[in-house]
Amino acid sequence: MHEDLEKILFTREQIMQRIGELAGEISRDYEGRELILVTVLKGAVFFLTHLAQSLSIPVRLDFLSIASFSPGRTLPGVVRINKDLDHDIQHRDVMLVEDIVDTGLTLRYLLNVLSGRQPSSLVVCTFLDKAPRRLVDIPVKYRCFEIPDRFVVGFGLDYNQRYRTLPCVGILKSQIYQGK
Numbered sequence: 001m002h003e004d005l006e007k008i009l010f011t012r013e014q015i016m017q018r019i020g021e022l023a024g025e026i027s028r029d030y031e032g033r034e035l036i037l038v039t040v041l042k043g044a045v046f047f048l049t050h051l052a053q054s055l056s057i058p059v060r061l062d063f064l065s066i067a068s069f070s071p072g073r074t075l076p077g078v079v080r081i082n083k084d085l086d087h088d089i090q091h092r093d094v095m096l097v098e099d100i101v102d103t104g105l106t107l108r109y110l111l112n113v114l115s116g117r118q119p120s121s122l123v124v125c126t127f128l129d130k131a132p133r134r135l136v137d138i139p140v141k142y143r144c145f146e147i148p149d150r151f152v153v154g155f156g157l158d159y160n161q162r163y164r165t166l167p168c169v170g171i172l173k174s175q176i177y178q179g180k
Ligand code: IMP
Pocket: 043, 068, 099, 100, 101, 102, 103, 104, 105, 106, 107, 130, 150, 151, 152, 153, 157, 158, 159
């Protein structure tokens, strides 16, 4: 599958090192507290498992599954929740764990839904941040890496459900990726 990549942006070693650094920062910020990690299926699961194991604070895991509709195709930022959280997040410290923030429209919707459930705090932690594509201002508290405006796959990120299991993150060759 590596042959479908135009360029490797981050190797597995670089990813592991950066997740360790980020986990240290989060553990310090939440010392003495318990954190609910709310993860959006499926892409962010790879990031979540490594992040959660590296945290020194107690955490609980919960999952959301959504179907998002790309801007231009239907209503921008309209998201349907296919699987909701199993647990109540009221009065809890919540961190929304994402694979990538692109336009920010999906995240804006999710933050609106979750903040309506009155957690005591709610922050965003994303594996990748494609900041040049942002259409709405989203408060991203923690990020592993910023990336340029290119379509990337690997370490959970897919193209038509492929490439998720690549151990690195790379730019997909333009012959394969025909635009989203
Ligand atoms: P947003 O609403 O534009 O921020 O959309 C974010 C979602 O788009 C992510 O959760 C991914 O599913 C998808 N996405 C955006 N850019 C990429 C990419 O470069 N590779 C893989 N998926 C992407």
